[in-house]
Amino acid sequence: MELIDISAQPSLASKQANQAEPDISQLSGSMAEYYRLKQGLVMSSLVIAGLLFGPLWWSYSLKVALSYLLGALSGIVYLRLLAKNVEQLGTENPQVGKNQLGVFIGLIIVATQWHQLSVLPIFLGFLTYKVGIIVYVVWTTILPPSTPQG
């Protein structure tokens, strides 16, 4: 069995881990697929949160709708932090932690202490990212994204 010295060839992810936000259009190879997935998940979560904000305002109140929106935005921040952790996993600069849970803990503490906010809409809003994941995965299963040529 032939052993390959992979330390001499740092992966694309380790090169890009130091960059804040890589441009997907300029990337090629397998990591472009990962960044596309990450961007797609964030976008689908944002769209779902935006679509649900209006009906919630109309059905309940502006307070409930704003609480939901706050939870949804926190969920998206959580998802981005989780994606960043996954991106740095196994690279030369591993900073894998549970920082993303701090977002949720802070959110729930603020929601319970500040009486202008409701806990349940915030929690359900936070879970919007899961709906976004399901919608994105079903969408890409039905309509696979076209790979850029060249």
Next chain:
Amino acid sequence: MDPLVAAASVLAAALGIGISTIGPALAQGNAAGKAVEGIARQPEAEGKIRGTLLLCLAFMESLTIYGLVIALVLLFANPFA
């Protein structure tokens, strides 16, 4: 708040968060280890493996979040107070 209810709530929060993190922690460690192993075997599939890992971790970590919600509600918005 009744001291007995307060003590029981703190104990329930501690047990809730402690027990609810055991399963996801084991699963996340296992998944991350296997993913890194897979990337080492097939570096050309790195993006696909990391994408699948991201989706798996997002769903696994929500189990921890459920326990965390119960614990935080018991501590900061106790319905039995």
